[in-house]
Amino acid sequence: MAYSDKVLDHYENPRNVGTLDKNDPHVGTGMVGAPACGDVMKLQIKVNDSGIIEDAKFKTYGCGSAIASSSLVTEWLKGKTLDQAAEIKNSAIAEELALPPVKIHCSVLAEDAIKAAVADLKSKQPA
Amino acid sequence: MTVKTPIYLDYSATTPVDPRVAEKMIPYITEHFGNPASRSHPFGWTAEQAVEEARDEVAKLVNADPREIVWTSGATESNNLAIKGAANFYSGTKGKHIITVQTEHKAVIDTVRELERQGFTATYLAPEPNGLIDLEKFKAAIQPDTVLASVMFVNNEIGVIQDITAIGNICRENNIIFHVDAAQATGKVEIDLEKLPVDLMSFSAHKTYGPKGIGALYVRRKPRIRIEAQMHGGGHERGMRSGTLATHQIVGMGEAFRIARLEMKAENLEVRRLRDRLLAGLEEIDEVYVNGDMQHRVPHNLNISFNFVEGESLIMAVKDIAVSSGSACTSASLEPSYVLRALGRSDELAHSSIRFSIGRFTTEEDVDYTIALMKSKIGKLRELSPLWEMHLDGVDLSKVEWAAH
Numbered sequence: 134m135a136y137s138d139k140v141l142d143h144y145e146n147p148r149n150v151g152t153l154d155k156n157d158p159h160v161g162t163g164m165v166g167a168p169a170c171g172d173v174m175k176l177q178i179k180v181n182d183s184g185i186i187e188d189a190k191f192k193t194y195g196c197g198s199a200i201a202s203s204s205l206v207t208e209w210l211k212g213k214t215l216d217q218a219a220e221i222k223n224s225a226i227a228e229e230l231a232l233p234p235v236k237i238h239c240s241v242l243a244e245d246a247i248k249a250a251v252a253d254l255k256s257k258q259p260a
Numbered sequence: 261m262t263v264k265t266p267i268y269l270d271y272s273a274t275t276p277v278d279p280r281v282a283e284k285m286i287p288y289i290t291e292h293f294g295n296p297a298s299r300s301h302p303f304g305w306t307a308e309q310a311v312e313e314a315r316d317e318v319a320k321l322v323n324a325d326p327r328e329i330v331w332t333s334g335a336t337e338s339n340n341l342a343i344k345g346a347a348n349f350y351s352g353t354k355g356k357h358i359i360t361v362q363t364e365h366k367a368v369i370d371t372v373r374e375l376e377r378q379g380f381t382a383t384y385l386a387p388e389p390n391g392l393i394d395l396e397k398f399k400a401a402i403q404p405d406t407v408l409a410s411v412m413f414v415n416n417e418i419g420v421i422q423d424i425t426a427i428g429n430i431c432r433e434n435n436i437i438f439h440v441d442a443a444q445a446t447g448k449v450e451i452d453l454e455k456l457p458v459d460l461m462s463f464s465a466h467k468t469y470g471p472k473g474i475g476a477l478y479v480r481r482k483p484r485i486r487i488e489a490q491m492h493g494g495g496h497e498r499g500m501r502s503g504t505l506a507t508h509q510i511v512g513m514g515e516a517f518r519i520a521r522l523e524m525k526a527e528n529l530e531v532r533r534l535r536d537r538l539l540a541g542l543e544e545i546d547e548v549y550v551n552g553d554m555q556h557r558v559p560h561n562l563n564i565s566f567n568f569v570e571g572e573s574l575i576m577a578v579k580d581i582a583v584s585s586g587s588a589c590t591s592a593s594l595e596p597s598y599v600l601r602a603l604g605r606s607d608e609l610a611h612s613s614i615r616f617s618i619g620r621f622t623t624e625e626d627v628d629y630t631i632a633l634m635k636s637k638i639g640k641l642r643e644l645s646p647l648w649e650m651h652l653d654g655v656d657l658s659k660v661e662w663a664a665h
Binding site for chain 2: 136144150152164165166167168169171172173174175178192193194195196197199243257
């Protein structure tokens with residue numbers, strides 16, 4: 134399988150690997166995928182008091198494209214509002230990483246992870 | 261200590277041609293180029309003599325009569341010829357039911373599936389979790405109209421050795437033609453066809469340090485087994501397989517099998533020592549699972565699942581070694597290894613498996629390098645793995661409700 138240089142770079146040097154305190158009210162956690170399908174992504178975002186994402190961390194079990202997709206979105210998420218974050222589309226991820234067609238589902242999973250993390254955070258915040 | 265990377269640890273996929281084999285082949289491409297079927301001049305006679313000497317060598321390795329050896333293009337063709345040829349020849353008298361095993365090579369499974377499309381019925385036996393066949397289950401699968409059984413000698417993915425003698429005896433008692441795919445067995449296990457109750461056996465050259473594109477089918481003479489030809493033409497190979505013989509390929513297979521016969525005992529001792537060294541090193545890693553029985557197993561194969569690490573990312577991480585993965589992502593089908601699934605392994609463990617197969621040219625340095633590389637990369641990928649983190653937190657992953665996609 135020939136990967137783009139960007140995938141290889143994220144795979145070799147993943148950005149923002151780690152874990153945030155999931156019980157922190159400023160932290161939203163999204164976990165998507167299933168081990169049986171060969172990929173599980175955990176994405177966490179932390180917002181400051183003005184609602185801006187100031188930190189993002191991930192852990193991913195999956196192929197190189199899945200690791201690269203989640204690594205990339207942690208870079209993109211920082212500095213965005215929750216609404217801006219929810220607008221990140223899988224097509225943009227796939228395009229940035231030049232994912233081959235059989236790996237598009239990795240970018241879909243990353244988009245789902247963002248949505249899940251945002252939803253988790255919103256559910257924690259007072260309406 | 262320096263090792264040359266990438267290190268080749270995929271001898272079950274194919275082997276390099278032994279330099280002694282290559283040397284013997286070359287004159288038959290350039291100088292002795294005659295058609296072995298040409299009876300009217302020395303060019304043909306020389307080629308024919310070389311073909312017959314090679315046939316003797318192939319027969320000797322498996323203790324057969326040279327007249328029982330039919331040249332083919334490889335084990336896939338041998339499997340097709342044996343299964344379709346015998347099923348079609350004997351279906352009229354015996355019936356149209358075939359028994360095989362879920363962990364067979366696709367060249368057997370898909371051939372049986374094709375026969376099903378032509379009106380045969382088939383039973384695909386599930387192996388036990390260690391990869392071996394339960395003989396009672398085999399007996400239970402036999403029907404009055406069972407015409408043929410096909411069971412591989414050595415599994416290509418997990419290296420387990422089936423009890424061919426016992427299965428063959430059951431077939432004899434029930435008047436069933438017995439075919440064995442031995443592509444992965446030559447040079448690894450003793451094969452004595454004078455004793456083994458086997459009617460048809462498939463061989464390949466390139467798994468045993470010979471060239472690709474050549475194989476053979478053993479067709480028993482006593483009692484005589486008949487097969488319908490699948491390739492029609494000039495009536496070569498006693499009418500069972502037409503087509504001009506590839507003299508240089510055949511010479512290569514003969515030489516490769518001659519070397520195997522002379523050297524396999526010593527070679528397998530060394531290969532086993534290296535395999536066991538590799539296993540001992542890898543077992544120092546947490547949460548590793550060997551796939552397939554370790555007792556009834558060829559000396560060069562090791563198939564291991566590294567839990568909580570996905571196979572394709574692992575293959576990417578260990579680019580310095582050439583190995584195979586049971587992961588879906590490394591195959592065209594997007595399904596994890598059907599062999600590991602048939603053993604009852606979970607999808608996760610099937611996705612996380614690596615097959616190491618070592619051979620004639622593997623060194624101790626290669627093995628030590630591989631152990632160190634695997635330890636470091638497994639550690640790195642588990643740092644990245646949410647499943648590993650959950651495992652360390654004591655979460656039972658089988659109880660988690662995953663959002664399948």
